[in-house]
């Protein structure tokens with residue numbers, strides 16, 4: 001053996017941490033080949049790795065801080081909830097003292113419920129904060145409307161509630177489907193789910209408005225006006241979602257939009273049983289009577305040509321790639 005065990009033992013920590021020179025490294029390895037005792041010492045030192053200890057310490061620290069932040073959020077939420085109780089109690093006493101029993105008190109209560117759903121709920125729920133807060137605020141908004149409708153003896157509750165639900169769904173459903181656990185459950189079907197819910201809520205809203213206005217012929221008019229627009233929205237969503245190439249989907253969307261602008265007035269009218277003339281192009285006449293037809297033709301021609309060019313470009317670039 002070229003070096004004594006004592007010298008090699010001094011080098012083993014440096015060798016284990018891979019910080020010794022190439023010369024020391026080969027000396028240690030040469031010694032290991034002949035000396036089982038030093039090799040055993042090295043194996044032992046290697047297995048006494050401190051990485052797992054550090055990792056578990058780090059995880060413990062993170063868990064501790066998470067718990068602290070959660071507890072602090074809960075405390076702040078509880079304090080705000082207690083502050084909310086002050087106006088509720090004051091209103092309760094005043095409403096009772098006025099001698100007419102509880103009346104507008106419930107409006108105050110429902111309004112504060114709505115405020116609490118956006119301030120206190122996010123602080124106090126441990127998981128799925130955004131999803132639960134959005135659901136809570138939508139529910140408390142509906143409750144507030146219900147209470148006001150009951151208090152004022154009105155019959156508009158279902159109409160207003162369905163409109164509020166549809167409007168909030170348009171804005172918030174895209175956020176809701178990106179919240180866990182809904183995101184995982186829907187996987188690749190998020191846009192389909194959002195459109196399906198929006199369509200169902202729209203139909204419910206249309207029915208509720210119809211029941212409220214009680215206008216003869218309302219159903220047919222509503223259906224004739226809504227159907228083309230809902231179809232356009234679905235068509236554009238399906239193309240944007242499922243056509244792969246960017247140029248192709250832009251081209252197809254442009255062509256569909258151009259055709260829609262050109263024909264929607266005739267489509268709605270024919271669904272309603274009226275027969276109106278198709279738009280006419282009069283390029284040298286921009287008077288009031290001709291301008292509508294001219295604009296529709298310009299839109300149609302512009303969308304068809306730009307859309308067509310994009311589709312041709314897409315086809316060519318695909319061919320070249322092949």
Ligand SMILES: [Zn+2]
Pocket residue numbers: 004005008031035037038
């Ligand atoms: Zn040795």
